[in-house]
Amino acid sequence: MFLASFEKLFLLAGIIAVVWYGFRFVSVLERVRARGRQAQQQARRPSPSAGGGTANARSTSTNVANVEETIRCRVCGAFVPARQPLRCGRGDCPFPA
Numbered sequence: 001m002f003l004a005s006f007e008k009l010f011l012l013a014g015i016i017a018v019v020w021y022g023f024r025f026v027s028v029l030e031r032v033r034a035r036g037r038q039a040q041q042q043a044r045r046p047s048p049s050a051g052g053g054t055a056n057a058r059s060t061s062t063n064v065a066n067v068e069e070t071i072r073c074r075v076c077g078a079f080v081p082a083r084q085p086l087r088c089g090r091g092d093c094p095f096p097a
Helices: 002-044 056-065
Strands: 070-072 080-081
Touching: none
Parallel strands: none
Antiparallel strands: 070 080
């Protein structure tokens, strides 16, 4: 009698495991499909910085070339260009005019 009960519990645990891993597998597939759809939509969409093309490497190198070093004003907290810091307009601004 205990053996039959053990077999039923073992079968029930197996069914639960199959259903659980089945749902996990389906959810992973859905995430992969969603990523694929996003990639396709981004490939179709023209890039505004590349002049309508999809050359991501070119636009990334252009963006990196436009980066400028900044420093923070110790009085007002504004970030100003490090090469030519500008006054913020306050009387106690440490930067030259």
